[in-house]
Amino acid sequence: MILENLKYSKTHEWVRLDEGNFAVMGITDYAVQQLGDIVFLDLPKIGAKVTEGQPLGVIESVKAAVDLYSPVTGEVVEVNAPLANDFETLAKDPYSAGWMAKIRVAGADALKHLLSAAEYQKLAEGEAKP
């Protein structure tokens, strides 16, 4: 499942721009499917300065431990702390209740480099194709 109104990174994070230049991010449904059962989630700290393409957290499943990459540059103003102990919500609803961090960005341009839903769809399909 890929939502039309979101932007995406090549590393499988989604981003939504809220009013006041706040970018809300999480990981895509495709990423959740690929990871399998999640066992650990390390979210960034509030106030952390994050850089586009750099790690901002860690997610671990029964298959692998991987970095979460920040899709934008800015400052973390809020994190979905209960998610770190509730992986069912993350698996069931990655685009809404499974949000991970809210990041203050300079403006709408901070999301300019990200993929559209159609572009991300193509990337995910390319990875899955035998």
Place this chain on the structure above:
Amino acid sequence: MRVIFDKSVPGRIGVRPSRQTGCPPPHIEPKLLREQPAALPELSEMDVVRHFTGLSRRNFGLDLGFYPLGSCTMKYNPKLNERVAALPGFAELHPLLPQLPTGERLVQGALAVLHDMDRLLSEICGMAAFTLQPLAGAHGELTGVMMIAAYHKERGNRKTTLLIPDSAHGTNPASAAIAGYEVRAIPSDADGRMDVAALKDALDASVAGLMMTNPNTLGLFEPRVREIADLVHSVDGLMYYDGANLNPLLGRCRPGDMGFDLVHINLHKTFSTPHGGGGPGAGPVGVSAKLVDFLPVSLVKERPDGSFFLDYDCPKSIGYIAPFYGNFGIVLRAYAYLLSLGKEGLLRVSEHATLNANYLKERLKPFYDLPKPGVCKHECVFSAKRQVVHGVHALDLAKALIDRGFHPPTVYFPITIPEAIMIEPTETESKETLDAFIEAMIEIAKLAETNPEEIVSCPKTTVVGRLDETRAARQPDLASLD
């Protein structure tokens, strides 16, 4: 199965130690004595034998069957190694003997083994000297990264970053982070090799070094390794070789000649010592001449008269990293292996390891997706993409192999390949074994198309079926087998 403590019956004993040994009872300060006897299980000899035999029957090891766990080099452990390690002159040495004023002359044989092993590994890897002390591969990595830090500190370099390819073993970034470095990942190119253009972009004055395996975790040789080494050296970075994949290179090429400054090897992989359940292993680290001064204490040195001693006069050393001299018994087994194979034997190891992997790859290619075609070294990586279409994942294929008497290959690693199945047959397996495994893999691939439910419900022949891996990771209970 109940744990041994649950089987305990008060008062039951196996052997009664003789009270007439002729030795006076040891004098122990009363304040050091236990108030209560230790809570040890009380069983007869037969209870103990049945308990551990029962456990061993639930285990799967190299002495039982094929174990193609990619990147782990699960080769057969020759029994000759055990025989040598059990020689009383080695097995009954006390580790404190060399510390006694007259002890050195009693451990000359053991010191000679360590000294000679250092020389042999240095020759095989093209290094100036080795420490044999690290107790595992990851411990070797940390030891190596600490020497990288000591090198830069002495030169007054301000280095903060280690570069690591995205296909690396997870221990590489972990070791770098524990030693205080930031990690920058270098992506792979479409061929599965390190992206040299991306490496150039990532290189700056902050780079302390690059950690890589060659062949890499896809089993592919990195042909541009010399160019990569020159690039890293151009910013005074050091080249670290993770020896997990050394097996196909034995006697053919040497990390030192490729431009590496440090090498860690896993005796429990390449040199046929047991792969323990967490130990004991050994991860010796070799260094080029510019890093010799930083090796851990102590080092075995030879005097002009041919006698050996432990040298503790190492002012620039990173210090102590292990109790005593490392896992001596493991080093000894690997030494026996090296001497029994000799130079010609090592050449056959690397040749057969590569031949076996390519044979498996070519025969399984029609049935499984092979993301990076071409000649591989000691291991090949398939993807279960074709089976996923039918609802069968790499994990399911692995479970189906258990029912067919094989240990599964590594799955879901490297993470750069979705649904990865990483197969490393090693050189010690016969063509008959490889063929039996190939037939099982082909049968499973066909079943995945015609009857996927059959695969998804595996394993059926084991004491327990699918385990709750999530709960095992979240709430580990290590004391109970219920």
